[in-house]
Amino acid sequence: MFSRAYKTAITAPPLLWVMVFLLAPYGLLFCYSFWSVSPSQTIVHTWTLDNYRELFRVNVYLQTLFRSMWIAARVTIFSLLLGYPLAYYLSFYRGAKKDVFYQLVIIPLWVSYLVRAYAWKTILGSDGVLNTLLQYLHITKHPLEFLLYSPVAVVLTLTHIYTPFAFLPIYASLEHVPRNLVEASHDLGASPLQTFWRVIFPLSVPGVLAGATFAFVLSFGDFLAPLLLGGPSGIMTSNIVVSLFGAAYNWPLGAAISFCMLLLVLALLLLSEQMEKKWSFR
Amino acid sequence: MSAAPGTSRWLPWHAAVVFGFLYLPIVTLIVYSFNGAGVGGFPPRNLTLDWYRMLFADDAIWESVLNSLVVAFAAMAISLSFGIPAALALDRTNFPGKTLFRRLVLLPLILPGIITGLSLLMLFREADVKLSLVTIVLGHGTALISVATTEVFAGLQKMDRAQEEASLDLGANYWQTFWRITIPNLRLSIICAALLIFTLSMDEIAVSFFLIGRDNTLPLEIWGRLRRGITPEINAISSIIFVFSLIAIITWYRLRIVSPAAPGVVAEVVGTA
């Protein structure tokens, strides 16, 4: 129905833009990871595997990588634990306020990340709201130091930020479960709990996978929360990259780490996509 | 009884706890923006508007707000100009590399911003382009094309194709049909996309972090302050940001006939759903 000219007109501009501003940059990232930096702080365009060797040679990179993954894993688990029952409750909620509740859940999503991370900083510090509250109520005598500038703070903050991210796809998949399946299950003798595990949950797995992927990938690559709240023990891979592009001027090494992160993320996305397909019964 | 399995008694409590968890930090922030004694400490004392007064006298902040607004509008223009055709292309054409194209367009949505930001930084470095608000605009625009594309694509799915066919049948050419029929039908999607892009651009840090020149955007200005020391003035500006985000997102929600994204979002974002 659409002419060749029409199709070219709608395809060419975005294609070109994406090639220039997405494909080329990612390609450049790849290239940079093979280059090196000269002592005089210029980029030397010779091809070498040194950067990658460095990653595996120096412990701190791998250690940070595992710590980042462990933090991301915890964030994912907590986000799912918080987000799934909420999504379930909302999806099966029969009432006029269902709409309002849904909005209430997605609002925090779009409220500035920085604002929310900052809020936690003011809450968790030794002079922060939480500590002074606990002392005011005579629950503790001294401030709890571990609350801020630790992986705990990072996990807490990132969970706060990514729980709505996990919620959204789970809610969507639960909404798509035909309610007559629930009735059929009851009709066949299954109690509500049995119905949940045998019918509702299996059908919501694609949503859970999507939510988990979002939460994991985005918290894995986060650098702001660790910078604000992580302290020395809460450094994540992205922070190392940031410093390599900043004070510790070594773009190629930073590019190598970034490219590894990119590969890891892509691998996770593909894996998740495969699993989602297997669990999608449409 | 109706088959409402959500009758377990602990579920509403759980929901309340989660809502509390999501909102208490923000509420605390707002409350303490009126706290004379600083960002922490319980209970809040000396309720005052001083911090807000300080905020409104703070030129650097307002300059950065202006910068952010300029960037947001420019990014909106870019994202929509390229995102709308991209959605149409995904909907209506087939060409070798289409799958790669779709994945590429949607990748910045799920990739940590740092990767996109760094890659663009390297591009500008190699092309010898100085970092400035322009580079930030290019960064936001590129990253947010995905938002425009997904919203418009969803709108296309809901659109009645026969309308375009009718238009062509009645003698309008493709260009006319595009402006008279296609775009008006997509009006809602475009507005929602614009609203979302605007909000996300105003808050964007990860990509902007690497592409910034001399002029700060609002989030980066706040960020800089945070490194130096925190005062409730930051609470004040944060509270204002919260109110505006609230308005924006409620408007966006109301405009939309809300249909949650279909399951398998990752598959849609990255792959072949």
Add this chain to the structure above:
Amino acid sequence: MTTVTEPAIARPDKSGVRTLLDIRNIAKSFGKNPVLRDVSLQIAEGEFLTILGESGSGKTTLLRIIAGFESADSGEIFMEGERLDLLPPYRRRVNTVFQQYALFPHLNVEDNVGYGLRVAKLPKTEIAARVSDSLAMVKMSTYAGAKPANISGGQQQRVALARSLVNRPRLLLLDEPLSALDANLRRQMQVELKSLQREVGISFVFVTHDQEEAMVMSDRIALLRKGELEQVASPREIYSRPATAYTAQFIGHTNLLRAKVTAGVAHCHALSWRVGLPDGPAVFSLRPENIRLAGSATANLETNFVRVRGKIEGQAFHGATDLLQIVCDDGLRLSVRTATRENRQGDLLLEFSPADAVPVRESSGRG
């Protein structure tokens, strides 16, 4: 002498057969909208009962109340002497075949059918045996490993049947299960369902808006209109002795003759015939097939036949028969069903026996 049929005390015809389900005074409103008003019905063991009605009549709501997915505002349901309506759906010995089948997409056919048995934690060998028997009964044994998405609508319907019957319920509810099928498949399934019911021997309660379907399949039909039972009777009874004007018109075609009775004679336009009814207005239902063309081979010259002359206004071809629209001299319009013949024209003399003019109640207007 004809008498008006009272609305059936909704008990099964066969005395001596046990009552399985006793529905008493069920009422249900959604918000301000009354959907069921005081419905009472008894269902016998082993009978095939159809709840027939238009959309909005409340038939699906009644079914859902029996299944347990809705609760009535008032009234009770007893099954074999015990209160059914107090039990949640998963404790009732009632199974439902849903309108869109509601097969579990993540389970194959075999696992779908065995679902209720697994939930009841029956031993695996017994489950396998019963599932296999059930599938054989609906002729879906070769599809045991298929997924619902990969089988046709008619096949899904059989699987849904098997899934319900394998649990050996006391009562099977069917919510318009054939409405999604095309006409030929539908007719085939009607026959199959009926013979399945006889074979299995349990009570079926079938909901439909299609009166032909109801007549083909049912032992009894319960006609529901705007939340109340209009008539409960066997198909033949309901067809030949409709209780109300609504029933007469809903089931099959009919001519409604609005007449006035004076001194034992009903007068409708130029027609008159003897009736054993009190003076006043009366309505009669006259089926088109009971009006004959006088002068045809089967016409009787019996003197108590009513005769009238008219012109053909329209002629509809129905395959084996024609349905003629006749305008009589005085403006009365009648539908007449005769053997088919092309191009009828001209004046016709019609006749019918007064015994075929069945008196019916005017249906009460219900808000």
